[in-house]
Amino acid sequence: GAVVSQHPSWVICKSGTSVKIECRSLDFQATTMFWYRQFPKQSLMLMATSNEGSKATYEQGVEKDKFLINHASLTLSTLTVTSAHPEDSSFYICSAKTRNTIYFGEGSWLTVV
């Protein structure tokens, strides 16, 4: 199946700093990628839809100035958590859309201390 790579898998950062997470589609071009957040034992929460070459579409309640999304190419989308705080600690997962389904990355664990 299609492969989506996410990096880094684990990251610890200090409160107030920014951290960038990359999502790459390795063997297909993805015009649309999605970013999710998942708290322990809870379902995926869609944060935003990232479209190549245009601004991301954010879900209600997600701060676009805090969670910066850049979809610079057909194989790469990045999520930057700016001025991170401990409450931003979570599991962040990206996915990329093919013709008729989506494939997920392995996820990135962010811990803000």
Next chain:
Amino acid sequence: QKEVEQDPGPLSVPEGAIVSLNCTYSNSAFQYFMWYRQYSRKGPELLMYTYSSGNKEDGRFTAQVDKSSKYISLFIRDSQPSDSATYLCAMSVDYGQNFVFGPGTRLSVLP
């Protein structure tokens, strides 16, 4: 009423049992149905993909869609401890767009 409902479990079964995982939904316009498996601290992995009503089989896994009842199922035959994970259903109206996920069912297969 949530758009997609799924029993969160946990569901515990002995090794070798047949497992039935289910989702119900309210939007009759859904046409594309998927099942994902998510191991702890990992991203979801696509297991099965079906369109409209009917059955689809892949190895030990069978996906069923009953659009008249707005009900989908995933059956796992000869369950193994390695099947222990959270299973998420997902569905969409449009071709490859606007997926809605269920909350997931945690499955434990006991050796």
